[in-house]
Amino acid sequence: MKGDKEIRHRPHWFEQFLEGWSVFWQNPLGKIGVTLLGIFALMAFSSFIPPLVNPMYHPMTGVDPEIYSSVGPSARHWLGTDFMGRDIFSQLLAGARIAFMVGVSAAFMSIFLGTAFGMIAGYMGGFVDTLLMRLADVIMVLPTLLVVLILASLFGQLNIWTIVLIIALFRWPGVSRVIRSQALTLKQRPFIEAARVAGASHIRIIFRHIMPNVLPLAFLYMTFRVTAAIIIEAALAFLGFGDPGTVSWGMMLQWVWKTGHMFKALYWLLPPGICISLITLSFYMIGRAMDEVLDPRLRREETAR
Amino acid sequence: MALLEVEDLSIGYRTRLGLHRAVEGVSFSLEEGKSLGFVGESGCGKTTVGMSLMGLLPRNGEVLRGRVLFEGRDILSISEEELRLLRWKKISMIFQAAMNALNPVKKVADQISEAILAHSSSVSKAEASRQVEGLFQLVGVPKERMRDYPHQYSGGMKQRAVIAMALACKPRLIIADEPTTALDVIVQAQILEETRLLQEQLGISIIFISHDISIVADVCHDIGIMYAGELVEYGSREEVFDSPAHPYTRALLSSFPTLTGNREMLKPIPGEPPNLVDPPKGCRFRERCQEASHECSLISPAWTELFPRHKVRCIRFERKKGPQ
Amino acid sequence: MEIKRYLTRRIIQILVSFFVILTVLFLLFRLAPGDPVSRMIDPSMSPEDAEHLIAQLGLREPIWRQYLVYVKNFFTGDFGYSFHYGRPVLKVIWEKLPNTLLLFTSSIILSALVGIFLGKIAAWNKGKPLDSWMTIGALVTHTVFLPWLALILIWVFAYKLGWFPITGIISEEIWLDPDAGALAKALDVGHHMVLPMATLFCIHFGSYLLIMRSSMLETLKEDYILTARAKGLRESVIRDRHAAPNAALPVVTSVGLSLAFSINGGALTETVFTWPGIGRELVFAVSQNDYPLAQASFLLIALVVLAANLVVDILYAYLDPRIRY
Ligand SMILES: Nc1ncnc2c1ncn2[C@@H]1O[C@H](COP(=O)(O)OP(=O)(O)OP(=O)(O)O)[C@@H](O)[C@H]1O
Ligand SMILES: [Mg+2]
Numbered sequence: 045m046k047g048d049k050e051i052r053h054r055p056h057w058f059e060q061f062l063e064g065w066s067v068f069w070q071n072p073l074g075k076i077g078v079t080l081l082g083i084f085a086l087m088a089f090s091s092f093i094p095p096l097v098n099p100m101y102h103p104m105t106g107v108d109p110e111i112y113s114s115v116g117p118s119a120r121h122w123l124g125t126d127f128m129g130r131d132i133f134s135q136l137l138a139g140a141r142i143a144f145m146v147g148v149s150a151a152f153m154s155i156f157l158g159t160a161f162g163m164i165a166g167y168m169g170g171f172v173d174t175l176l177m178r179l180a181d182v183i184m185v186l187p188t189l190l191v192v193l194i195l196a197s198l199f200g201q202l203n204i205w206t207i208v209l210i211i212a213l214f215r216w217p218g219v220s221r222v223i224r225s226q227a228l229t230l231k232q233r234p235f236i237e238a239a240r241v242a243g244a245s246h247i248r249i250i251f252r253h254i255m256p257n258v259l260p261l262a263f264l265y266m267t268f269r270v271t272a273a274i275i276i277e278a279a280l281a282f283l284g285f286g287d288p289g290t291v292s293w294g295m296m297l298q299w300v301w302k303t304g305h306m307f308k309a310l311y312w313l314l315p316p317g318i319c320i321s322l323i324t325l326s327f328y329m330i331g332r333a334m335d336e337v338l339d340p341r342l343r344r345e346e347t348a349r
Numbered sequence: 350m351a352l353l354e355v356e357d358l359s360i361g362y363r364t365r366l367g368l369h370r371a372v373e374g375v376s377f378s379l380e381e382g383k384s385l386g387f388v389g390e391s392g393c394g395k396t397t398v399g400m401s402l403m404g405l406l407p408r409n410g411e412v413l414r415g416r417v418l419f420e421g422r423d424i425l426s427i428s429e430e431e432l433r434l435l436r437w438k439k440i441s442m443i444f445q446a447a448m449n450a451l452n453p454v455k456k457v458a459d460q461i462s463e464a465i466l467a468h469s470s471s472v473s474k475a476e477a478s479r480q481v482e483g484l485f486q487l488v489g490v491p492k493e494r495m496r497d498y499p500h501q502y503s504g505g506m507k508q509r510a511v512i513a514m515a516l517a518c519k520p521r522l523i524i525a526d527e528p529t530t531a532l533d534v535i536v537q538a539q540i541l542e543e544t545r546l547l548q549e550q551l552g553i554s555i556i557f558i559s560h561d562i563s564i565v566a567d568v569c570h571d572i573g574i575m576y577a578g579e580l581v582e583y584g585s586r587e588e589v590f591d592s593p594a595h596p597y598t599r600a601l602l603s604s605f606p607t608l609t610g611n612r613e614m615l616k617p618i619p620g621e622p623p624n625l626v627d628p629p630k631g632c633r634f635r636e637r638c639q640e641a642s643h644e645c646s647l648i649s650p651a652w653t654e655l656f657p658r659h660k661v662r663c664i665r666f667e668r669k670k671g672p673q
Numbered sequence: 674m675e676i677k678r679y680l681t682r683r684i685i686q687i688l689v690s691f692f693v694i695l696t697v698l699f700l701l702f703r704l705a706p707g708d709p710v711s712r713m714i715d716p717s718m719s720p721e722d723a724e725h726l727i728a729q730l731g732l733r734e735p736i737w738r739q740y741l742v743y744v745k746n747f748f749t750g751d752f753g754y755s756f757h758y759g760r761p762v763l764k765v766i767w768e769k770l771p772n773t774l775l776l777f778t779s780s781i782i783l784s785a786l787v788g789i790f791l792g793k794i795a796a797w798n799k800g801k802p803l804d805s806w807m808t809i810g811a812l813v814t815h816t817v818f819l820p821w822l823a824l825i826l827i828w829v830f831a832y833k834l835g836w837f838p839i840t841g842i843i844s845e846e847i848w849l850d851p852d853a854g855a856l857a858k859a860l861d862v863g864h865h866m867v868l869p870m871a872t873l874f875c876i877h878f879g880s881y882l883l884i885m886r887s888s889m890l891e892t893l894k895e896d897y898i899l900t901a902r903a904k905g906l907r908e909s910v911i912r913d914r915h916a917a918p919n920a921a922l923p924v925v926t927s928v929g930l931s932l933a934f935s936i937n938g939g940a941l942t943e944t945v946f947t948w949p950g951i952g953r954e955l956v957f958a959v960s961q962n963d964y965p966l967a968q969a970s971f972l973l974i975a976l977v978v979l980a981a982n983l984v985v986d987i988l989y990a991y992l993d994p995r996i997r998y
Contacts, residue, residue: 073812182690184930185978189937190955190971194698197959197967198705198712218930275818279941282820283956297821301945306824307832317821325816332812403903436905444903449896454918454994464904498994514904 064337074333080326091137103138103291124311139293150273153212158219166227180217204287267331351378358415367626373578384555386565389575395558438468441515445526451499458495484513505536566590577633584659594661712964715756753965762969773950784877792885815879823945840947889920929985
């Protein structure tokens with residue numbers, strides 16, 4: 045009897061997903077976004093190839109033995125080379141890999157935190173709710189980029205995973221707010237009441253009954269968080285506080301800017317900036333298209349990317 | 350000549366499932382200073398009729414057929430600008446959801462004087478606000494509350510303010526769409542009584558829309574009963590209320606308590622209205638009708654005149670009268 | 674009366690937030706790996722001076738005493754000495770504050786106004802090409818990588834076309850010229866401000882446009898819009914006087930929510946354009962390991978964000994009578 049009820053009230057998320065996908069795909073924003081993203085994914089996957097072709101194409105350590113300064117595009121270097129003769133095209137491919145790594149992992153972590161805290165706050169209410177939401181308030185007024193900067197000054201050079209972790213720790217409040225209000229309304233629904241009466245524990249109710257209902261929303265926010273993480277990492281690298289062991293797009297921009305090549309080398313200035321902007325745009329478009337698939341009244345956080 | 354004459358009005362909504370025929374072949378007329386009530390279940394098309402009289406159908410709504418003659422002019426075919434000038438000046442409306450009919454960020458008085466100013470360029474601001482003061486007095490809202498915002502009003506006050514707003518330009522016709530549904534019974538009765546007095550004093554014609562037949566019978570001279578987009582019975586208050594002919598009217602009468610009570614008598618009508626994207630042939634009520642016969646699903650009933658001011662669309666009366 | 678309660682609550686919340694930030698920052702600076710003393714004391718100081726400062730900051734005392742000293746120092750405006758400038762930190766950042774406020778507030782206000790206006794127009798023309806173009810334009814400008822946009826603007830308008838100075842806030846020849854009047858000086862600053870402001874404007878107005886657009890579309894479904902139309906008001910009146918004031922409220926909220934994000938962009942813009950503001954100072958301090966300066970700049974920025982939040986709250990209360998009364 046109890047099992048019966050559960051099955052009936054759990055949304056069939058896979059079917060919902062399929063149905064949502066068809067609506068999503070009809071949306072031009074969704075189509076463009078997914079296509080763009082596909083291209084970037086391709087770039088990320090093929091970033092392993094150039095160093096195999098010739099060690100001089102290694103994005104970090106490969107230097108063309110015949111080139112000592114930045115030169116423009118050629119058959120040998122499709123997008124030219126940077127100030128010490130490294131291949132810009134291979135750097136661009138490597139940057140895609142870093143962007144995905146940073147974006148997806150930071151977004152995943154912050155969404156995980158935000159969803160967990162949001163569900164707990166909404167479901168438990170009372171003191172726990174107040175505490176978590178006040179904490180969220182405080183974190184929300186902090187400019188994440190500057191926080192990472194301060195931490196970088198205290199802890200010295202941050203590696204890429206530390207950066208990801210910090211971004212995640214500072215980007216959960218927005219999501220948790222939305223999830224919390226969802227959880228609040230769900231709490232009033234009869235099937236939660238029924239589960240409680242049937243003696244289900246809080247943990248069980250949260251994970252079995254509330255989570256499946258808030259997951260689509262969490263997923264939506266994940267796309268916005270991916271862009272946030274990518275931008276913060278890129279900005280950090282641009283300012284010269286990135287992980288020196290990685291080649292990211294932000295890092296490339298810093299090199300072109302700091303070495304004084306920006307007026308001479310458009311072939312170097314344009315690609316990384318275009319890539320960062322387009323990958324942000326593609327995730328953003330996907331987010332908006334998903335938004336239209338989900339209930340439009342649930343949205344409301346278009347700025348805080 | 351009647352103030353308002355509606356002939357064979359049919360309205361549809363374009364929806365994902367197809368054309369939703371919300372109103373089908375509705376005809377009626379309204380004399381100067383008289384009141385007419387439309388009664389029917391939720392979704393039978395009352396609001397749709399009301400909105401079409403002001404040319405305010407939603408984007409996906411469309412008049413399929415028919416004419417609406419107001420003061421002899423067909424308002425379905427006049428230009429948008431002419432329509433705009435006609436609205437509120439000649440026909441105003443009390444909306445179904447009065448609670449939300451007021452703009453939350455504007456003062457109530459300003460929302461009323463705005464209507465006055467929009468329709469007469471000769472009126473000064475001060476004059477308009479004096480008129481608003483008079484209107485507040487008329488509907489019984491203390492005039493100190495004029496400068497307040499809607500959220501500071503109680504539900505009853507909002508309702509009165511909305512009525513005052515409808516009277517602002519001294520229109521010839523007011524369409525009152527369930528003006529009291531959201532209020533408690535006592536306030537409801539007060540407001541209805543006041544509405545009736547105002548209407549008599551000012552000689553304004555009223556179309557009164559409600560799902561509660563007893564309210565309409567209290568206020569209106571004539572009553573039209575609607576079912577699934579069609580008028581099924583039409584006549585004077587006394588006729589329809591005291592000797593209802595259509596099975597649906599009778600069901601309605603026994604399913605509503607009067608203002609004075611009698612709740613034991615309540616009998617909800619079993620079943621649901623038909624799907625109007627693909628309406629059934631024959632009488633639309635037949636599936637819920639206790640007196641339906643095989644014939645009801647074959648022919649759409651035509652109007653049968655029972656009295657000079659009472660007609661009904663039910664096959665049983667066609668038969669009774671028989672071929673003369 | 675309502676508004677007093679509302680604002681009191683918000684002010685208390687903001688003060689609590691600030692104290693939390695103040696405290697966490699203290700703990701970070703004292704407990705992070707490494708020697709806290711060396712973080713607060715300029716390595717180039719003479720030993721006597723250093724000893725004096727250590728005593729003044731209570732760095733050898735128990736941590737709670739240090740905290741009290743820290744809070745006291747904060748409220749008396751004593752943030753220590755900048756390693757780099759060798760001057761009191763407060764003096765250094767106090768000079769920078771007006772520059773930041775000028776650039777930041779003017780670009781936020783301008784982008785909010787333009788965003789609201791264009792969002793209104795887009796929603797009103799929903800489904801038409803105008804709407805599509807506006808939405809696409811907003812999406813693109815909103816997602817451009819800010820430092821890159823700044824560099825591109827410099828490349829085009831300062832380098833190629835030469836219309837605007839490449840960096841900085843003033844031209845020395847004008848400010849050192851004893852004959853130059855106040856107007857000439859103001860115009861000079863304005864001339865320097867165009868590109869940084871354009872950068873911040875581009876990044877922000879798109880998101881405000883999109884929010885206004887969807888908010889406006891929701892508002893247009895409200896009953897009071899139908900009432901306004903039934904009253905026979907002109908369409909432009911319905912749009913501007915009835916729909917827009919309601920639809921703009923969520924935009925105001927989101928301006929508040931996105932302030933922290935905006936200040937990130939502010940710091941980046943200041944850095945690229947070498948605009949002498951606090952954001953650039955923070956970046957600089959971090960790169961120079963000038964801890965006292967970094968700490969104070971961060972606190973001041975947090976304070977600016979919180980104060981701006983309060984301003985937004987007041988504005989919201991002013992615009993929405995449901996809060997005002
Ligand atoms: N914009 C619309 N699009 C599609 N269908 C609509 C629209 N508005 C109304 N309808 C449908 O038209 C029918 C008549 O609606 P209408 O609002 O006129 O009913 P009503 O009699 O006023 O009901 P109520 O008593 O609930 O107010 C309903 O079935 C409704 O679902
Ligand atoms: Mg209705």
